[in-house]
Amino acid sequence: MTESFKRKEFILPITMGICFGFLYFKLPLSIFAFIFLGFITMIATLYSIKIGICLSVFLMPYLPFTVDLLFMIFILFSYIFKGIFRKIDPFTKETVDIPIVLFVIAIIISTITSIDPKGSLRDLVFQLVSISFVFVIINNIKSKKDLNILLTVFVITASISSLYGVYQYITGLKMTDMWLDKAGNPGIVTRVFSVFDNPNVLAEYLIMTIPISIALLWNSKKVYKKIIFLFTTIILITGLALTYSRGGWLGFTFGIFIFILFTKKRLLLILLPLGLLILPFLPVTILNRILSIKDIADSSTSSRFGIWLTTINIIKDNWIAGVGLGSNPFRNAYRHYSRNSFIYYHAHNTYLQTAVEMGIAGLIVLFMLISIIYKYSIKQLIKGKDKWIKVITSGILSGLTAVFIHSFFDNIFFMPKTIITFWTLISLLLVLLRLSTSSNEVI
Known part of the structure; x- marks a missing residue:
C-alpha cells in the first residue's frame, strides 16, 4: 500500500x-x-x-x-x-472602513446611472479589484516582519522602474510633443516615463513610493540596509526629476514636508532655508520647468484651464449623480460641452473628475476617505509608542499627501496602475492600524 x-x-x-x-x-x-x-x-x-x-x-x-x-x-x-x-476579518472594524464601503457603493451607483454603463464597467472592475486587494493584504500581512518585506519589495520594484527611466534619459528616448511646450522649455530633450506610458503617471507612482524608501532608510539599524535604501531613494528621486512633472515635484515637496513634520520637525529649520538656497544651483532645465508653473501661456497650463472650465460646466448640469464612472462617459460628455476639436479622456484633476463622474455625493465620499485617513494616521503618529510603526506611517501618509497634491493637476484614478498603487497604500495604512494595537515585534 x-x-x-x-x-x-x-x-x-x-x-x-x-x-x-x-x-x-x-x-x-x-x-x-x-x-x-x-x-x-x-x-x-x-x-x-x-x-x-x-x-x-x-x-x-x-x-x-x-x-x-x-x-x-x-x-x-x-x-x-x-x-x-478559517476566520476572515473583512477590514479593521474601525471608522476608517466606512468611507471605503461608501466609495464602493458610490462607484457602483455611478456605473448603473452612467450615460455609458458599458464604458463605466471597465473602470468599475479596476476599482473593485484594487479595493478587494486591500481586503487580501490586511488579512495576510499581520506582522511588522511581513510588512517590512512587502515595503522592501515595493521600493525595489519602483527603483527598477526608475532606473529604466534614467536609461531612457541617457539614450535620449524621443517623446511626443503633447508632453511638453518646447518653446517655453528649451533644453529638455525628453521626459522619461519608464514602463508607465506617460511621465505624469510615472511621477504619481514615484511620489507614492519615495517617502516609503526614506522611511525604510530612517528605520534601518544596519549599515548595509541604510546604504541600500539610500541608493533606492537617490534613484527614485532622480527618476522623478527626469519626468519633468511639475505636479509631481510639487506633490513630492509637500510629501517630504509632512514626513519631516511627523518624524523630526526640527529638521525643517535647516531644510527649508537649504531648499531655497539650492534653487539657483539646480540644472537650468529643471529651474526653467519650475518657473514655467506661473506661465499661463504654457500649452500644458492653458489646456488644463480649458479642461477644468469645461468640466465645471458639465458638473453644473450633472451635479446630483454625475455622468458616470470612468473615462468613456467623461469623453462623451466633454465632446458635447467643448468647443475644442481635441477630446480629453479625463479632467486632469481628481477632485473635479470625481464630481463629474459621481456627482457631489461622490466627491463628499472621497473627502471623507481622505479626512479619515489623516485622522487615524495622525492619531497613530501622536499617540503611538512604536517608533518603527510611527516612521512607516509617516512615510505612507507622506506618499498619499504627495499624490493628493498632484491630484489637483492630474487624475490618479485614470490609469489602472496608479489605482492599484493608491489602494495598496491605503491597505498598508490599515495594516499599520492593526499592528499598532497588537504588535510588539522588533524589526
Whole structure:
C-alpha cells in the first residue's frame, strides 16, 4: 500500500513535465517562458498568499494591466478558497472602513446611472479589484516582519522602474510633443516615463513610493540596509526629476514636508532655508520647468484651464449623480460641452473628475476617505509608542499627501496602475492600524 502511494506521488510532476516539454517544442520561447513563469507564480501563490501579494506588487509596473488584474483576481479567489476553513476579518472594524464601503457603493451607483454603463464597467472592475486587494493584504500581512518585506519589495520594484527611466534619459528616448511646450522649455530633450506610458503617471507612482524608501532608510539599524535604501531613494528621486512633472515635484515637496513634520520637525529649520538656497544651483532645465508653473501661456497650463472650465460646466448640469464612472462617459460628455476639436479622456484633476463622474455625493465620499485617513494616521503618529510603526506611517501618509497634491493637476484614478498603487497604500495604512494595537515585534 505504501509503495503504491509513493508511486502515485510521481504522477503529477511527470505529467506536468510531459506537458511543459510538449509546449516547449510547440510554442515560441517567449510565450513558453510566460506560461511557465505564470504557472510557477500561481503555484507559489497557492502555497502562500503572502508570496502572491509580494509578486503582485513587484510585477505590477511591468505586466499589461489586464494580466495584472487577472493575477490579483486569482490571488483574491485563492485567499477566499484557503480561508473557507478559517476566520476572515473583512477590514479593521474601525471608522476608517466606512468611507471605503461608501466609495464602493458610490462607484457602483455611478456605473448603473452612467450615460455609458458599458464604458463605466471597465473602470468599475479596476476599482473593485484594487479595493478587494486591500481586503487580501490586511488579512495576510499581520506582522511588522511581513510588512517590512512587502515595503522592501515595493521600493525595489519602483527603483527598477526608475532606473529604466534614467536609461531612457541617457539614450535620449524621443517623446511626443503633447508632453511638453518646447518653446517655453528649451533644453529638455525628453521626459522619461519608464514602463508607465506617460511621465505624469510615472511621477504619481514615484511620489507614492519615495517617502516609503526614506522611511525604510530612517528605520534601518544596519549599515548595509541604510546604504541600500539610500541608493533606492537617490534613484527614485532622480527618476522623478527626469519626468519633468511639475505636479509631481510639487506633490513630492509637500510629501517630504509632512514626513519631516511627523518624524523630526526640527529638521525643517535647516531644510527649508537649504531648499531655497539650492534653487539657483539646480540644472537650468529643471529651474526653467519650475518657473514655467506661473506661465499661463504654457500649452500644458492653458489646456488644463480649458479642461477644468469645461468640466465645471458639465458638473453644473450633472451635479446630483454625475455622468458616470470612468473615462468613456467623461469623453462623451466633454465632446458635447467643448468647443475644442481635441477630446480629453479625463479632467486632469481628481477632485473635479470625481464630481463629474459621481456627482457631489461622490466627491463628499472621497473627502471623507481622505479626512479619515489623516485622522487615524495622525492619531497613530501622536499617540503611538512604536517608533518603527510611527516612521512607516509617516512615510505612507507622506506618499498619499504627495499624490493628493498632484491630484489637483492630474487624475490618479485614470490609469489602472496608479489605482492599484493608491489602494495598496491605503491597505498598508490599515495594516499599520492593526499592528499598532497588537504588535510588539522588533524589526
